[in-house]
Amino acid sequence: MxxxxxxxxxxxxxxxxxxxxxxxxxxxxxxxxxxxxxxxxxxxxxxxxxxxxxxxxxxxxTPYGHYLIMMYKEFIHKIGKPLKDQRIGFVGEVNGRIIIDKFDPHILGEELAKYPIFRRKFLATKDRYRLELNDHDDEALISEIEIFEGGYFHIKVILYPTNQNLQEDIIKSFEYGEEWYETAKGIVQTILYYIKKTARKLWTTAQIESMPPDSYPI
CATH class of the missing domain: 1.10.10 (Arc Repressor Mutant, subunit A)
Structure with a gap:
């Protein structure tokens, strides 16, 4: 690794x-x-x-190498490895794949970047395109959208409660925490909708595979 x-x-x-x-x-x-x-x-x-x-x-x-890195990062987050950001947050996340011949991550990425809710992230490579939500640098919302050669994609959103004193109570209380979990998953689902919509517009025969978005605390 x-x-x-x-x-x-x-x-x-x-x-x-x-x-x-x-x-x-x-x-x-x-x-x-x-x-x-x-x-x-x-x-x-x-x-x-x-x-x-x-x-x-x-x-x-290769695309498979990027996919392994993506799965490794997801595993590390889920087992609770300490992060540099010590705030308590709620993650929404999903992996998927677009199945189509001659898939190009840059074609899909550039098309998505035309929507006002997205903006391109730098450090894209030939076989990977990166985007994030156009959130005007809101520190309470971090997003990452990665599209890889081979059709693989990864969506991750982290929400941080702005009230620091309530963070631990929100984590412990299902009643209060559920709203944050569902919101994180909802944002991921919205991004997933745009990816599916845009991919099918570009490639009418595209098949898109993804599990329902997951959500967990960090």
Whole structure:
């Protein structure tokens, strides 16, 4: 996973061998992780179509690699790993896939960015397009919409109660917390609606798979 995390951090979406080695050693805090070990691990990842090697020798994540990173992040959040933001929040989240030949995440992303409720996020790569809700930098709402090559997409919304004194009570009380859970899921459902609507407008034969949005506290 350290190799995938290193590649995912790259702003250009690709890395040279020596840069991957340096980043993996930093992530694992293991300076003894050797170039021979990295060569073997990269070969296994390539054989399993998780990593690609470009014509100039650099390495990139495939759509499957991005999907693994996405699932890993979701798992980490759900087991309650401490986050830098110590506020209590409510997450709405869903993963899905658009099944169509010759899918291009940038075509869908650019079309979605035309709606006033979305805005493009920087650090997009050739095989990934990123958006967020156009919330005018509201600190009580954080959103992330990622569309990957291969048709995979990930939607995540975090709502933070503005009344700090009520946060723990809201988490503990189902009566008060339910409203926040449902709101988070509702926002995700709205984003999902726009993705489905736009994908079907662009590709009339597109099939879209997704589970119902999930919601949980952090």
């Amino acid at each position: 350290a190799i995938l995390k290193a590649l995912n951090k790259s702003s250009e979406g690709k890395m040279r061998f020596r840069d991957i080695l340096r980043e993996v050693q930093s992530i694992m805090k293991d300076v003894d992780y050797s170039s021979q070990k990295l060569s073997y691990d990269l070969r296994v990842l390539r054989e399993n179509k998780i990593v690609n090697q470009t014509w100039d020798g650099e390495y990139t994540l």
